[in-house]
Structure formats: structure tokens, C-alpha cells
Amino acid sequence: MMPFDTAETCASARQAFGGGAYHRQTPATLPDLLATLPEIAGHLGGDPSDWLIAEISDGNMNLVFAASGPNGSVVVKQALPYIRVIGESWPFPLERVRFEHETLQIYARLVPGRTPRVLHYDPELAIIVMEHLTPHLVLRQGLVEGRVFPLLADHIGSFLARTLFFTSDLFLSTRGKRQLMARFEGNEELCATTEEVIFRGPYAAVSLNRWTTPHLDAAVAAMRADHELKLAATELKLVLRTSTEALIHGDLHTGSLMVSEADTRIIDSEWARYGPMGFDLGAVFGNLLLAYFSQPGHATSYNDRTSYQEWLLATMQEIWETFETELRYLVMEHGGELFPSALFEQPSMAASLINSRLRAILSDTIGFAGAKMIRRIIGISHVEDMETIRDPSVRAQCEAKALAVARSMMIQRHAYRDIHALAAGARSASTGNAI
Amino acid sequence: MMPFDTAETCASARQAFGGGAYHRQTPATLPDLLATLPEIAGHLGGDPSDWLIAEISDGNMNLVFAASGPNGSVVVKQALPYIRVIGESWPFPLERVRFEHETLQIYARLVPGRTPRVLHYDPELAIIVMEHLTPHLVLRQGLVEGRVFPLLADHIGSFLARTLFFTSDLFLSTRGKRQLMARFEGNEELCATTEEVIFRGPYAAVSLNRWTTPHLDAAVAAMRADHELKLAATELKLVLRTSTEALIHGDLHTGSLMVSEADTRIIDSEWARYGPMGFDLGAVFGNLLLAYFSQPGHATSYNDRTSYQEWLLATMQEIWETFETELRYLVMEHGGELFPSALFEQPSMAASLINSRLRAILSDTIGFAGAKMIRRIIGISHVEDMETIRDPSVRAQCEAKALAVARSMMIQRHAYRDIHALAAGARSASTGNAI
Numbered sequence: 001m002m003p004f005d006t007a008e009t010c011a012s013a014r015q016a017f018g019g020g021a022y023h024r025q026t027p028a029t030l031p032d033l034l035a036t037l038p039e040i041a042g043h044l045g046g047d048p049s050d051w052l053i054a055e056i057s058d059g060n061m062n063l064v065f066a067a068s069g070p071n072g073s074v075v076v077k078q079a080l081p082y083i084r085v086i087g088e089s090w091p092f093p094l095e096r097v098r099f100e101h102e103t104l105q106i107y108a109r110l111v112p113g114r115t116p117r118v119l120h121y122d123p124e125l126a127i128i129v130m131e132h133l134t135p136h137l138v139l140r141q142g143l144v145e146g147r148v149f150p151l152l153a154d155h156i157g158s159f160l161a162r163t164l165f166f167t168s169d170l171f172l173s174t175r176g177k178r179q180l181m182a183r184f185e186g187n188e189e190l191c192a193t194t195e196e197v198i199f200r201g202p203y204a205a206v207s208l209n210r211w212t213t214p215h216l217d218a219a220v221a222a223m224r225a226d227h228e229l230k231l232a233a234t235e236l237k238l239v240l241r242t243s244t245e246a247l248i249h250g251d252l253h254t255g256s257l258m259v260s261e262a263d264t265r266i267i268d269s270e271w272a273r274y275g276p277m278g279f280d281l282g283a284v285f286g287n288l289l290l291a292y293f294s295q296p297g298h299a300t301s302y303n304d305r306t307s308y309q310e311w312l313l314a315t316m317q318e319i320w321e322t323f324e325t326e327l328r329y330l331v332m333e334h335g336g337e338l339f340p341s342a343l344f345e346q347p348s349m350a351a352s353l354i355n356s357r358l359r360a361i362l363s364d365t366i367g368f369a370g371a372k373m374i375r376r377i378i379g380i381s382h383v384e385d386m387e388t389i390r391d392p393s394v395r396a397q398c399e400a401k402a403l404a405v406a407r408s409m410m411i412q413r414h415a416y417r418d419i420h421a422l423a424a425g426a427r428s429a430s431t432g433n434a435i
Numbered sequence: 436m437m438p439f440d441t442a443e444t445c446a447s448a449r450q451a452f453g454g455g456a457y458h459r460q461t462p463a464t465l466p467d468l469l470a471t472l473p474e475i476a477g478h479l480g481g482d483p484s485d486w487l488i489a490e491i492s493d494g495n496m497n498l499v500f501a502a503s504g505p506n507g508s509v510v511v512k513q514a515l516p517y518i519r520v521i522g523e524s525w526p527f528p529l530e531r532v533r534f535e536h537e538t539l540q541i542y543a544r545l546v547p548g549r550t551p552r553v554l555h556y557d558p559e560l561a562i563i564v565m566e567h568l569t570p571h572l573v574l575r576q577g578l579v580e581g582r583v584f585p586l587l588a589d590h591i592g593s594f595l596a597r598t599l600f601f602t603s604d605l606f607l608s609t610r611g612k613r614q615l616m617a618r619f620e621g622n623e624e625l626c627a628t629t630e631e632v633i634f635r636g637p638y639a640a641v642s643l644n645r646w647t648t649p650h651l652d653a654a655v656a657a658m659r660a661d662h663e664l665k666l667a668a669t670e671l672k673l674v675l676r677t678s679t680e681a682l683i684h685g686d687l688h689t690g691s692l693m694v695s696e697a698d699t700r701i702i703d704s705e706w707a708r709y710g711p712m713g714f715d716l717g718a719v720f721g722n723l724l725l726a727y728f729s730q731p732g733h734a735t736s737y738n739d740r741t742s743y744q745e746w747l748l749a750t751m752q753e754i755w756e757t758f759e760t761e762l763r764y765l766v767m768e769h770g771g772e773l774f775p776s777a778l779f780e781q782p783s784m785a786a787s788l789i790n791s792r793l794r795a796i797l798s799d800t801i802g803f804a805g806a807k808m809i810r811r812i813i814g815i816s817h818v819e820d821m822e823t824i825r826d827p828s829v830r831a832q833c834e835a836k837a838l839a840v841a842r843s844m845m846i847q848r849h850a851y852r853d854i855h856a857l858a859a860g861a862r863s864a865s866t867g868n869a870i
Binding site: 168169173174175177178179182185187188189191192195200203204205227230231234235237238241242243244245338339340342343344348349352353356357 | 614
């Protein structure tokens with residue numbers, strides 16, 4: 001039967017577009033809006049005229065404001081009907097805020113405390129008001145600054161294992177999974193954009209593509225002529241399109257993580273979709289490797305960043321090991337849907353299936369990580385890890401090494417024995433000159 | 436954005452259940468219903484009192500009537516709110532008729548003339564009135580009778596290539612595929628039933644399971660204790676659950692095919708869903724192999740059926756070769772979505788991707804075929820190919836050989852070099868005694 005969720009989904013979709021009440025917020029309009037929300041007004045304290053509103057938009061997509069009053073502060077995120085950093089020439093569905101809200105609710109249940117607390121959701125205004133995280137900073141910024149986050153690997157590895165397991169067929173019944181999938185229906189615009197900017201755009205003559213020129217001109221030309229590489233990109237796109245392994249965050253780069261010494265929070269889940277587990281793992285690893293290869297560009301006379309590079313590789317390996325250990329535990333503890341005890345008396349059976357799944361997830365992960373590294377160096381959207389390197393020839397050197405490793409990660413993704421082989425590959429590529 | 440189709444889907448779902456106008460048809464009630472449908476009344480001719488209504492229900496699920504008048508005849512198929520051969524103790528959603536109707540419309544566009552023409556669709560009564568196929572018979576019955584259908588392989592191979600290609604990511608855009616998938620949402624009850632009766636039920640102590648006893652008692656006990664086999668069944672279930680490769684028929688056994696010397700029609704598509712291409716191919720091959728192993732049970736003094744067995748294997752191989760050839764052609768001609776010429780100047784690139792896809796599809800196909808063979812011999816639902824063999828010891832001999840081959844098909848599915856290796860395996864298993 002048609003799951004009830006879907007009727008709801010249809011309704012809330014109409015609501016999200018029907019209203020016409022949508023208008024873009026500004027620091028001038030926000031106090032009036034927040035004043036109508038007692039819980040938030042109380043949290044800020046004082047009088048709306050006392051509130052300080054600052055726009056702190058950071059990502060590519062949305063408007064973000066920090067609102068602070070005498071007693072406290074909140075973050076207000078509003079989706080724009082187009083991609084913020086590109087403008088109205090690239091319209092984009094407001095409804096993405098619904099997928100972000102759905103995911104924040106699901107994550108709050110599966111990994112309590114790993115996401116910002118939602119204080120208010122308004123589908124018509126495409127607004128989510130949430131907890132203001134402090135003293136957190138965006139992980140990517142921390143990596144550029146060379147800061148160590150001792151709990152990061154444990155938090156992320158566990159977040160990945162729990163959110164991917166509990167939304168997958170390893171745990172959910174067919175009915176339960178179908179009904180959860182239905183709540184993410186209508187996200188094809190976001191799916192199509194992801195597939196375009198990662199798997200096609202970087203290899204085609206797309207006007208918004210850019211790269212460190214002239215240093216990387218030859219490398220870019222070679223990649224556009226590299227059929228083996230483009231075939232790997234197409235195979236990976238097909239995996240993303242045809243796999244409904246789990247509910248994935250869909251954009252889990254180091255800009256979607258807010259961190260402090262003691263805490264890690266996952267934000268910006270509007271790209272959530274059903275897809276292969278390796279897509280989320282690959283986003284994390286690809287961006288950690290971008291940070292790794294960018295470090296020489298941030299070296300100073302008193303810190304050559306080489307030990308920090310080792311921390312980055314150790315973190316990547318520890319994330320995988322935490323994910324693997326916890327996934328095995330979850331399958332044994334909660335895998336009864338796929339491994340009913342009536343069928344499998346011995347847990348060893350579940351273990352052998354999970355071994356072959358982990359093998360496949362690792363290959364996907366390495367391939368997706370490579371694709372994400374390449375697209376951030378020669379595609380539309382770049383990363384501060386590299387962009388903040390002032391000297392273009394130094395930056396190009398870092399980028400060229402990352403591109404070389406990323407290429408082999410995509411083409412050879414099935415050949416990496418384990419996560420340590422990936423770390424070793426990055427380490428050996430980081431020495432010497434790439435161009 | 437929420438595709439418009441989905442709003443429609445929600446609406447028609449409500450319609451299909453809201454009405455309460457549903458009532459079970461009988462030969463007594465049908466003339467009044469058909470009389471209200473001018474096109475059909477005209478097609479039958481004469482007066483409703485002249486019409487002959489015969490119930491011809493054959494499958495497990497639905498009521499089927501043949502209505503004939505002076506000028507012509509039609510078939511009326513009505514879904515029951517439970518599984519017909521089991522009864523009200525196993526309720527089953529009437530909405531499945533909507534999935535059948537959706538699929539019939541899609542097939543009519545993609546493979547004109549390969550499905551019965553739909554004359555009337557009534558979601559409230561869960562009825563489809565369709566062309567009465569004559570002189571067609573159910574393929575399974577033809578195979579029991581040892582009849583040759585010279586065009587069958589070409590028709591089925593082409594049907595599979597076209598319906599699977601044009602509903603897959605090899606052809607559709609992300610948006611187009613997502614919107615087509617949305618039309619099959621709400622089918623989780625059918626999906627869950629398929630997964631239960633094929634991948635779990637046969638290996639568990641399910642009360643409705645049956646087999647030729649006592650002859651197969653030991654074989655059944657061995658299979659229920661066979662962890663390697665149950666692991667393969669679980670892996671295959673996971674492939675079915677997580678792959679959205681294409682819109683599959685979902686129940687393409689030889690009872691879902693109506694054939695004549697010159698024609699082949701596909702019926703009973705109510706199980707349609709997005710899933711792996713190999714599931715439809717596997718259904719065809721598994722049932723052809725059941726027919727193959729059943730032939731000694733139908734041998735007579737003047738026809739030992741050995742040459743007919745060779746025709747069955749030749750047909751299986753020709754279906755695969757037709758599927759493979761046509762799929763390659765379709766990718767080259769219409770694969771621009773996945774292989775934009777801006778990226779792939781040489782068709783050789785598309786060829787190498789399709790080679791790896793075909794390799795994976797063949798493994799899935801062989802695994803699913805094996806699972807379907809086993810479930811038809813030791814599970815809830817059996818096939819006339821075997822059931823019509825009177826002598827239980829002869830029948831058990833045929834079934835035991837089929838079980839042995841099916842087991843290796845599931846466990847060794849990645850090891851079969853090509854479709855001919857599968858035929859060779861069946862041929863060698865058919866000699867000697869299995870029990």
C-alpha cells in the first residue's frame with residue numbers, strides 16, 4: 001500500500017511551494033521574524049531591538065545568519081531559490097530545506113548530539129533556526145590552520161557506521177526502508193547536480209570550471225583526453241545512481257563538519273539521498289587528502305606541517321577502522337532483519353557477508369574520494385585548503401600531486417588492499433615534484 | 436522539485452482505496468459491468484444475455500475471466516484483496532493492479548505488440564479488461580507438452596533488452612528515472628513478498644513449504660543446514676533490495692508468457708519494481724531450466740524429449756545472446772545520457788563499460804535463476820513442469836538434479852564464464868542419478 005509518509009510528503013511538497021509566502025531574509029527583517037517565535041525570543045533574551053544579526057553565509061548554497069541577544073544566540077539558515085555563489089542564473093529548489101530537516105531529525109535519533117539542535121523549521125520560508133555552535137569552527141578552516149582534533153576520527157567513524165547501518169537493508173525491513181526512501185523523493189534536482197559537478201563537469205569544457213593556470217593547463221587537457229579516467233568517472237556515477245544501500249548525507253566534505261577540541265557536529269545535510277555508503281566515506285577521505293596535499297602550501301619556517309600531514313593520514317585510517325569495527329558490531333547486534341537466527345545459527349555467517357560488503361564499500365569509497373578531489377581542483381567549486389595558498393606555483397605543485405593520486409584512486413579503486421594502502425599511496429606521492 | 440507524477444501517484448493511490456466501491460466479480464455480475472463499457476460491449480457484440488463468461492483463473496494471485504460474445508471476446512482480470520490460492524489469511528494490496536497497468540502502458544511504448552492490449556482499467560474495482568489472446572497458450576504449458584516456439588528467444592531477448600535499457604540509467608536522465616521510479620512507489624508489500632518467498636522461506640521451517648516426500652527430505656534438510664547456500668541467498672536478496680538498475684517485470688517466469696507459433700506476449704506485470712536487470716533474466720532462465728530438468732518426467736516411448744531438452748538450452752543461450760547484442764546496440768545508439776559525445780569521442784569507451792556491466796548482469800542472472808529454481812521445488816509455490824510428473828520417484832529424480840545445479844548457480848554465480856558454461860553445467864547434471 002502507499003505508505004502514509006508519502007501522502008505527507010506530497011502535502012508538505014505542495015506546502016513548500018504553494019504558499020508564495022517566501023521572501024528573502026535580511027539582518028533588517030530577521031528580528032521581526034524571530035520575535036514571533038517565543039522559544040527563540042526567550043533564548044535570545046531582551047528586546048528584538050537589542051538583537052545583533054550578522055550574515056555569516058559560508059557555503060555555496062544558502063543564506064546563514066547569526067542572531068545574538070543578551071541571553072544567547074541562534075543560527076538562521078535560509079535556502080535561496082538559486083545557488084548563492086552563482087546567482088539567479090542557476091535556480092535551485094527551496095524544497096532542499098525539507099530534506100535537510102528530515103535528515104536532521106533522523107540523525108538526532110541515530111547519533112544524538114552529532115548535529116545542531118533544531119529550534120524552528122519553516123518550510124514556506126525555507127528556514128531552519130538552529131543551535132549556535134560555539135566554540136566550534138568549520139573543520140576545513142581548522143585543517144588549514146593545522147589544528148588537531150583528537151576525537152574527530154572516533155566521532156565521524158561512529159556517525160558513518162550508525163547512520164549508514166540503521167538506514168540500510170542490513171537493519172531495515174523492506175517496508176521500513178521503502179517508506180524512509182519515500183521521504184527523500186523529489187530530490188532529483190540535487191541528485192542531478194551532484195552527478196553533473198562531480199562526474200561530468202570536471203572532464204568537459206564547462207565555462208565555470210577553473211584551475212591554477214597556466215601551471216595545470218597540461219594536466220587538465222590530459223584529464224579531458226583520458227578515456228580510462230572518464231570511464232571510471234562514468235562507472236562511479238552509475239554506482240551512485242543505481243545503489244540504494246543507505247541514506248547518505250550526500251555532501252560530507254570538511255566544510256560540512258563543525259568541530260571543537262571536544263565535539264564534532266554534522267551540518268548541511270540538504271543533499272541527503274539514498275545511495276552507496278562509500279559516497280559519504282569518500283567525501284570525508286577525499287577532503288582529508290586534499291588537506292593533506294595542501295599542507296606544504298601552509299608550511300612556515302617554524303612548522304613544516306609534515307607531522308600534521310601524518311595526523312591527517314592517521315585520522316583517515318582511524319575513521320575507516322572505527323566505521324568497520326562499529327559496522328561489524330551493529331550487524332551482529334541488530335542485523336536480525338537480514339540474518340534471522342532461524343536461518344543463521346552462527347554469527348560467522350553474518351561476518352562473511354559483511355566482509356564482502358566492506359570490501360565493496362572500500363572500493364567505492366576510494367573511487368568516490370578520488371572523484372571528489374579532482375572536481376575540487378579542476379571543476380566549478382574549489383576548496384580553501386588549496387585556494388588559500390598564495391603562491392600559484394606552490395599551489396599548483398600541491399594540486400598536481402593530489403590530481404595524480406586521485407586519478408589512480410578512481411581507476412585502481414578495486415586494487416587497494418586496505419585503507420593503509422591508500423595512506424601509503426598518498427605518502428609516496430607527496431614527495432618529489434609532480435610538475 | 437517534487438515531480439508532478441508523485442502528486443498524481445498519491446491521488447490515484449487514495450482513489451484506489453478510498454472508493455470502497457470494490458466488490459468481487461463473478462460470471463453473474465460481469466455482464467452488467469461490461470455492458471456499461473461501450474467499446475467492450477461493441478467488441479463482444481450482441482446482447483449481454485448472449486455473452487458467455489468463464490472463470491479461467493490460473494496464476495496464484497487474481498481472478499481471471501474470459502467473456503465472449505457473437506463478435507469477439509475479452510479477458511477480465513480482477514485483483515483480490517488476498518492471495519487467491521492461499522485465501523483471506525494472506526491479505527494482499529489491490530493496488531498491485533495499478534503497477535500492472537503502469538507497466539503495461541510502459542511496455543506498450545517500448546515493445547509494441549509484446550503485451551495484451553488494455554481495453555479498460557478500473558482502479559476502484561482493481562480490474563483490467565484486455566485483449567483475449569488467441570490462439571496463445573501459457574508458455575509453461577507448451578513446455579510441458581514439448582512444443583517448440585521458434586520466435587520465443589528473439590522476442591524475449593529483445594523485450595528484455597529494450598524494457599531494461601530504456602528504464603535504466605544507461606538511457607534515462609536522473610530526473611526522468613526518479614520520476615518513473617516514483618510511479619512504482621507503494622509496492623513494498625509486493626517487494627517484501629518476493630524477497631520472503633524466494634530468499635528466506637525455502638530455507639526456513641515455513642508451514643506452507645512442500646516438496647516431494649520422502650524422496651527429497653534429506654536434500655531439504657541439507658539445504659536448510661547449508662550456510663554457504665543461505666549466505667548466497669542473502670547476498671542475492673541484498674542485490675535485489677539495493678539495486679535500482681532498471682524497471683523489472685519482477686515475476687517473469689514461463690507462466691507470465693503467452694505464446695503461439697508466431698507470437699509472444701508478456702503478462703502479469705503487477706510485481707513490477709525497480710531492481711537488478713538480472714532478476715528478470717534469471718526468472719526466464721531459472722524456469723527454462725526447471726522445464727529442462729522436468730523433461731525426463733514427460734518422456735514417452737516415442738519421444739524421450741532429449742532433443743527437446745537441447746532446444747530449451749539453445750533457447751536460453753539465444754535469449755542471452757539477443758539481449759546482449761541488442762543492449763550493446765541500444766547503448767551505442769541511445770546511450771548519450773551516460774556517454775555524452777562531449778566526453779567520449781570513441782564508442783569503444785561505451786563498449787568497455789557495457790562489457791563490465793554485462794559481466795555483472797550475467798552473475799546476477801545465474802544467481803537469481805538458481806534461487807528461483809530452488810524455491811519452486813522446496814518452497815510454497817511449485818510449477819506444473821514438475822507437478823504434472825505423476826510418479827513421485829521420477830519427479831524427485833528430476834527435482835534433485837535441478838536442486839544440485841541451482842545450488843552451484845547461486846554459490847558459484849561469479850564463476851560461470853558465459854551463458855554456454857551454464858548450459859554445459861545443466862547438461863552434465865542431467866545425466867546419471869541425483870538421489
